[in-house]
Amino acid sequence: MDNLKPHMKTLGFGHRASRHMVLEQNGKLWITVSAEGASFFLDSASAAVGLLEIDLIDGGESVPYTYEAAVGSIGLKSAKGSAKIVIDTAANALRITGEGVSLRLDAKTAPGMATSINTPRGTELTIGSGRYLFQSRTGKISFDDTWLLTQFHSVTPVLNLAADGGKFDLVAYDVPADTEPLPVTKTPEECAAENEADFLEFCGTLVPVTAEWDDIRGAVAYRLWLGSRALSNGEPGIVNNKLVSSETDAWRQSLTSFAFADADKAVPLILNLPIEYPFVQGSAVLRLLESGLLKKTSRATVYQLYDALRAKVLWLQENRTLGGVFYYAYRFETGLPAPKIFAVGEPVASPDLYAYLITACEALAQLTDLTYNDGEASRWRTRAKELAHDLVSELWVDNTFVAKNLYTGETTPADALLANMTLTIGKLLPVHIAAPLGDGDFAGFGILAAFGLLRAGSTDKARKITEKLLKSARENGVTDTAYGAALLALAHETL
């Protein structure tokens, strides 16, 4: 990713191992930190917002600047001087160095609850979800930390760093409370090179694609690399956009797992969050099984996946069946905000739910194969077939998949995306049913249907769909991390 500029307003600049970020906002660069969860006084995660605007100063006045951004660093250029921004992961700091100009970081308005204090160890600023300690290695900091008693916060934070001998060097630590900052031992150039190397190493863990689609791979890789963060349960995850996302969904994590060429990287993404809806984890595990990646992992991992899938299947069996037919109780369980299938009311049997169960049973069978428990594997395979039979007998009506209210018997055509999910069961879906579905909706988790085409042996169809999706990504950009990850895997498998 030699040119991050197209992404600077939406994704920003950062590092997978850091909360520090830089984004472009209102024509200027701003420093910020990745979104945190709901605070005591806020009801939702903080929005993508810069905390402190970066200004280059000459003679007390702001000077216009342009910038170039790459994975390793951002370079600012003005008529009077220049600056460079890097992330120093060893020191957990954002570093801004410059010459010919001075630096100003300006919050512009006084956000509620911002507190700032000048202390002997530096200027400490708590602003939004950011917690900074600013130290100057070169140059003199001036900062007004006046406390506004009746407003319960400090004055608008404005940090000025006056160049010394024409140069400045600012370290902005992301330091938790009651923690000493780590020493700075690397030059900005070393930091930039290290971060570029880290990104490249990360790219190496992803599935390869043909060179023609390297640009898509790079865009997805950057989103995946940048989106890495600890989730609120303490487990590592990859969020859609670290500027605005502090959490993710289990299904997104499962899609994200597709991008990784190593089961040890993919499996934690499948297991780090409780399995919720939509229940796509079966497809994610089948991908690992069918690519042989799980043969290179530990038996403990196999059992972890087995236990997780089995628990969900049994939960659905216990809590979401009526007369042996599986159903959804709530709209959000489909993964869609306004699924049409709920026009008939709940409880509603839907073809996609069967697809998830069937792929889960098939995955359970193959996992059991790895533990040489033939009897158990056979039972799961049989179950998959039974469910495939029920799917068709209950919900294939007049050459279309329907959803059915299990109290009234009323049916309605299933949403295209939900019907398409039946393709994920591969050869268990009769050919005459699969054939018309292949032109359907592959948005969001619907992309998993394309993997099902491969599973069914419809490689040509799968390839055409993949090319179409890749072209769309090239035209419109990769706008969703989980989707992009799955698309990468699809490209890897079909092209």
Added chain:
Amino acid sequence: MFGTYEKFNFVRATFARSGSADYIIEDYHRPGVLRLGGTRQGEMQSITGFLFDLKLTVNGAPVKYTYFADEGSILLENGEATVEIAFTDRGHLRVYGENAGLTLELRGAADGGARACRGIIALPDGSGYEGEFGKAGKRLYKALAGAVLADSVFDNATGVCTSLKIHLLPDAATGILEAAVHEYTGAVTPFGEYEEFEDLVDNNKADFAAWRAIYQGAAKGYEDGAKYAAWTTWSHRSVVTDKLVEPVILFQNSWLTTGASWQQSYNAMPMLDNPREAWRQICTMFNYQDARTGRLPGMLTYAGGNTGMQPPFQGFALDFIRRKIGDDFLTRDECARMYPKFAKWANYWTTYRSAGLGDDVTAILSPHESGWDDASCFTDGFPASDPNNLAFLVLLFESVARLALGAGLDGDAAAWQLRAEKLTETIIDEFWNGELFVTKVKGHDVVSLTLAAYQPIILGKRLPQNIIDKVAEKLTEEGAFLTGIGLASESMRSPTATFDVSFVNGRVAAPQNMILTVGLQAAGKQAEADLIARRFCAHVQNEGVILGYAPYTYLPATGETATEPVPPHVTDGWPWSSWCANSYLTMSTQVIGK
């Protein structure tokens, strides 16, 4: 106790029960309409989407009603049509009606809509309806006699619920309605069996009576207020969850549903007829202590702890309890268990808030660390060496010493006691200017007229008599801090005093009145303590268990009309809170002479 025609109603208080996450309020904007909400999602009643109007129905049509509530239940009434609701501490509430039904209509606070509902389904086993409400969890509506019907409307284009009504209907033949509403996240919380409704009401009353028994009797003339205060602490006691591993007493039920760190120790202070419970209250925050630094979180919610911090109040609370009833509850095992934790907490302050003077003097970094968010002694900002923080530390050091002694660590005990004595000397020598205790910022004294300047009186007879006398004199000078309803948090002669959105910059606030009267009492100034406590408690008994009051309708220093925030609002002066309740209980049972 509460009701349409009672002295107090649920416009500012909430109907709730110990160990229940439900609450009922009366709508400020629609008088006479009761609303059912929940504490778990931690949303204020002014913005939450999870609020149900309670509609008493006769033959299916809503009718106006009056209500009456005590600790057992709340009764909605229109002539012969009655519905009674009782909460349990087992994850559900019960409804009993005669000749009436009850409709719960979801009407969110912000937009009046029903979008909080993500779905409602008639359960296949016919047991009732389950509703899914996102952050507010799930509800199971179950008929025990009569029927339950759910009317929901969803906009199919957006998937958003636009209307939700749950109808609890009486049996057509008997006219009796009985229902249960369970609240949970995954599966229904195990609850045993459904007892007879009247038994449940009796059990609630017995539970409250047992709770009241942990407090000693109030001084004559303050018994009524003590009952309301005890009811408030009881009804604000949280559910135990994976994040709240022991019950905490929430600050408010329908506004800020948090367990504030230092408030747990406030709650402990009057629990003198059950010192074990008092000690548990003091210790509960140590369940969440940072293992590395010793820091305690500032607040707890059902979502977990936050990163703020509040003052080291535990020593003050323990010192008070020990003075009143001794400390037999500090067994050797308890001392051994808690000594290292208390020591670590004390050392947190002197390590991470050290003023860098080579001793135990601290410098706090925000007013929240003093407990006095807008006290005028912080006008000059931070870091600030605050004598109140130091006074709390003295008492904390002494508590650590006591625990060390109880654990058989005599050497440690002596060392901690020495630190306490030295810090006391420092407070006297360096922070007393002859008239008041000063806060220092960057080496200079902050000029202010804050009540907080007298709070180190909590050191009692550790202070020289001249200081004690001066503090007592200042606190009982009419028209300065002393008002007709207690001590104002900023002198009424201060031009910056306000009763608008503020906490301790003018209002008469419960905790400060409690702290200072306890301090005066400990210093031997019983008459002064009594005078102040009586004024404050009398006002609470008349006006309600509310955290901070405006003592005047004008600002005495300037003569201007005083402004106050427009109700209803979360800030001091409006809602009932357990922080006022615990302060009232301490003053009415322990400070006011009997």
